[in-house]
Amino acid sequence: MAKAPKARTKTKPKPSRAFQVGTLPSREDIVAAMTEHPELDGKRDLAKHFGIHGDMRTPFKVLLKEMEGEGFLARSRKQIRRTATLPQVTALDIPGDADPDNLHAYPSTWDEAEGEKPRVAVLVTRTARVAPAPGDRILARIDAGDGPLPVYTAKPMKILDKPRRGQIGIVRIDEDGARLIPVDRKQKEMRIDGGDLGEARDGDLVEVSVKFSGRLMIQKAKVVAVIGNPKSEGAISMIAIHNLEIPYRFPAAVLREAEDAGEVSLKGREDWRHIPLITIDPPDAKDHDDAVHAEPDTDPKNAGGHIVIVAIADVAAYVRPGTALDREAYLRGNSVYFPDRVVPMLPERISNDLCSLKEGVNRPSIAVRMVIDAEGRKKSHSFHRIVFRSAAKLSYQQAQAAIDGRPDDKTAPLLGPILNPLWAAYRTMARARDKRGPLDLDLPERKIILDKSGMVADIHVPERLEAMRLIEEMMIAANVAAAETLEKRKTALLYRVHDTPSxxxxxxxxxxxxxxxxxxxxxxxxxxxxxxxxxxxxxxxxxxxxxxxxxxxxxAQAEYAHENYGHFGLNLDRYAHFTSPIRRYADLIVHRALIAALDLGKDGLTDGEIAKLPTIAQHISQTERRAMLAERETSDRLLAQFLATKIGAEFMGRVSGATRSGLFVRLLETGADGFIPASTIGQDYYRHVEEMQALVGDRTGEAFRIGDTVKVRLLEAAPVAGALRFELLSEGTRVKPSSVKRGSKRPSRSYGPKGRRR
Structure with missing residues (x-):
């Protein structure tokens, strides 16, 4: 009987003897081996090739991961390969935060399957004809160097125009054909020819290019990409995300780093698991980045005082400078919160798992221990890098109900040992706050509740609970302590600043x-x-x-700055954001600064980051403003969609703005904002009187000013643009026409009876 043929096996190269066994190969050795032996496509193959075994396996894996992060290697599942090399002439994008004196760039187009984008040093001599700046796109000649590892440098040849992002809008298809409803309120509708629809369907959010048709050069739209259908997907926020270019998909390398992250051990940390810190958050919170504890101070020199502890998730232990996670967190700057979704700064593996201070689970933290006197003034404080275990996860409503005499099964055992001391400490701190006198401008914020389909189900103003003020006051105290510590240590940091009014x-x-x-x-x-x-x-x-x-x-608008000019609204001389590193990059920078200043580890603020603090401050201030705009636009669209079925209905509202062109009105019940054109108001000639912030009738003295309560009728709703148009039904208040200043400023447009413009 003939023997069965042996199964063919993959031929493995003999182990390399070009270096001493038991030592790590260099990056050059690894790339050279993979170039010479393409079949080396996994960690095991490479380890066997280089004779790696025993205790050397872990540092070898770390080396391969570093090479992947540096762009030398790419991984697809368990396979590893060399990344693609750049062509001799390549289009490069210089980041907006690049150092002008030491420019770097990345390829304008790159396949993520090839790993991280390679970083390219941009060489600009004093005599160069082309001198690019941060934010530019350039065409450059590439030099990869002579070694086996590509070390890319680029000589700029030409500054290229960055292609403008196409216009965003919603497709509407009816009997007359297709048209684009633009997202931007200032843009007009455009027709879409049948052949230019692509795969778009009615209701889809699309990106279009604009073309011109006929001798009259009529603008028409051509669909270049279908983004999605906000109505069917229940995601109105998609419009703002794409219109404002907010990153919402994590690159593969970022997700891999997050998934590969492991639990942090007790090594190098204080064990505070015996201290019953608790988290108090909104009931729908998915991540918990702060925990609190308070107890009476037993020091007889501080009678009536308290020890207050604020522990914050140690995000710096997982998000290290220069990693893919860090670069993406910086790019995003902060999390963005919509009624229908959250666009997080960090992947869920980090934000909702490893760094979330879950009940009964060991979690690394940076904690501040503050000694508060009987009048609520902070006497001293110290920072600690710890591991603790949250004793309980409570909602604001749960904690408040317990303090108000309505404890449930969970809060009843916590009331005496944990909650009562917390409230006692807070009430002394509140007295100190009142003496300090921060700006007392407590404006209500409405919350939009959506149903399962992503449509508005309810709109309400959440009750302002003492539990919320407790957490706010303790977070403010912790933020002040962080700024004071770093200033005392003469360590660079990012301040949260709020200038005095102009x-x-x-x-x-x-x-x-x-x-x-x-x-x-x-x-x-x-x-x-x-x-x-x-x-x-x-x-x-x-x-x-x-x-x-x-x-x-x-x-003024609050912002981040590397130089301090105080926080006017809080009436504080120095202030920094320390308490929310899961959702704000500024807080992560402050954590790293504390780690470096207090020698709490090797993952602190680097010299490179310190040099870039002005740029970081400017960038994250911009991303914060972008997030606020996106959240406001999304709320406007949801409310306009909610009210679109109520055309003709009457509402009570309050004038929120007066301009030459008309009045802005905010509805009392929903908080929706709409506009009343001046041409539709009354039977008089109305002019904008700036010092009164009002429209005033020349003949009658009838005035409509900011804060006036008015009745309006809804005439039109444009959900895509988030716009509402009202008709004014109320009469204004009367002022003496002679009391209105005239001649000092050029009058606004005035209107005749029934809106005829003069």
Whole structure:
């Protein structure tokens, strides 16, 4: 009987003896071996080739992972291969945050399957004809160097125009054909020829290019990409995400790093698992990045004082400088919160799992221990790198109900040992806050509740609970402690700053208050207490809505900065964001700064990051503003969609803005914003009086000003644009026409009876 042929096996090359067994090969050795032996396509093959065994396996795996992150190797499941090399002439994009004196770039197009984009050093000499800057796209000649590892440098040949992102809109198909409803309110609808629809269907959110047709050069749209269908997918937020170019898909390398991350051990950390810290968050919170604890201070020198601990998730232990996770977190800058989804700064493996302070689970943290006196003033503080175990996960409502005498089965055992001391410490801190006098501008925020299909089911103003104020006050104290520690250690950091109101805004506020018979001091230096005094007076005179709106408008916008100029709204000399590193890159930078300043580990702030702090501050301030705009636009669209079935209905609202072109009105019940064109108001000639923030009739003195309550009828709703148009049904208040200043400023457009423009 003939013997069965032996199964063919993969031929393995003999182990390399070009280096001493038991030592790690260099990066050059690994690339050279893979070039010479293409069949080396896995960790085991490479380990056997280089004679790696025993204790050397772990550092060898780390080396391969580093090479993958550096762009030398690419991985697909268990296979490893060399990444593709760049052509001799390549289009490169220089990041907007690149150092102008040491430019680098990445390929404009790159297949993620090939691994990380290779970093290219851009060489610009003093005599160069082409001198690019951060944010430019260039055509460059590439040099990969002579070694087996490509070390890319580029000589710019030409600065290229970056292609503009196509216009975004919703496709509508009816009997007359297809048209594009643009997302931008300022853009007009365009027809779409049948052959230019591609695979788009009615209701799809699409990206289009604009073409011109006929001798009249009529604009038409051509679909270049179908983004999705917001209605069927229940994701109205997709419109803002794409329109504002918010990154929402994590690159493969980022997800791999997150999945490969393991639990952090106790090594090098203090064990605080005996301290019953708890988390108190909204009931629908998925990640928990702060925990708190308080107890009476037993030091007789601090009678009536407390020890307050705030523990924050140690994101820096998982997100290291220079990694794919770090680069993506910086790019995003912060998480973005929509009614129908969250676009997180970090993958769920990090944000909702390893760094989330889950009940009963060991978690690494950076904690601050604060000694508070009987008047709520902080006497001292210290930072610690710890491991602790959350004793309980509570919602604001649960904790508040327990304190109010309605504990449930979970909070009843916690009331005496944990919750009561927390509230006792908070109430002393609240007294200190009141003496400090931060700006007392507590405006209600509405929350939109969606149903399973992603449509608006309810809109309400959540009750402002003392439990929320407790967490806020303890987080503010922790943020101040972080800034104080880093300043004392003379360590660079990112401040959270809020400038004093500008002279122009203060002048406008004073003029407005004068029109309400309220006075505001003329001192050059204003303090939050000055605003609080006028808010209290307005509350007594039933003018709080008008005054609150204008005080809010007078304030500067908070931002991040590497230089400190204080936080006006909180009335604090120094302030930093430390308490939310899961969702804010600024907090991660502060964590790294504390680690470096206090020698808490080797994963602290690097010299390279310190040099780039001004750029980082500018970038994350921009991403924060982008997130706020996206959240506001999405709420506008959801509310417009909700009200689209109520055309003709009447609502009560409040004037939120007065301009030359008309009035902005915010509905009291839903918070939806809409517009009333000036041409549709009354039977008089109306002009915009800036110092009154009002439209005033020349003949009758009828005035509509910010804060006035009015009745309106809904005439039109445009859900895609998030726009509403109202008809004014109320009469205005009467002011003496002679009291309106004339001649000092050019009058706004005025209108004749029934809206005929003069």
């Amino acid at each position: 002279r122009e805004k203060l002048t406008a506020l004073r003029e407005f208050l004068t029109s309400l018979d309220l006075s505001f001091g003329k001192a050059e230096a204003v303090r939050p207490v000055d605003f609080n005094r006028i808010l209290a007076k307005a509350r007594q005179d039933n003018k709080i809505e008008q005054v609150s709106e204008m005080v809010l408008r007078s304030q």
